[in-house]
Amino acid sequence: MNLQSIIVPIGDMCQWFFKNILVGLLTPMNTICILGGFFGIWLWLRMQKNFTEKAKKEGTVI
Numbered sequence: 774m775n776l777q778s779i780i781v782p783i784g785d786m787c788q789w790f791f792k793n794i795l796v797g798l799l800t801p802m803n804t805i806c807i808l809g810g811f812f813g814i815w816l817w818l819r820m821q822k823n824f825t826e827k828a829k830k831e832g833t834v835i
Contacts, residue, residue, distance in 0.1 A: 828834045 825834070
């Protein structure tokens with residue numbers, strides 16, 4: 774028994790994991806991240822609009 778007989782099965786297991794598990798999760802995860810980013814931008818712009826309107830009403834716009 775040598776070191777290669779231990780490392781090769783670990784490498785094969787990692788390759789199987791990445792091919793069969795992670796590849797299937799990438800598409801939904803990417804979609805969730807992109808949609809979350811668009812939602813975050815929309816939320817930030819909406820809040821910024823409200824803050825600007827409030828500052829204009831109070832006369833505190835710099």
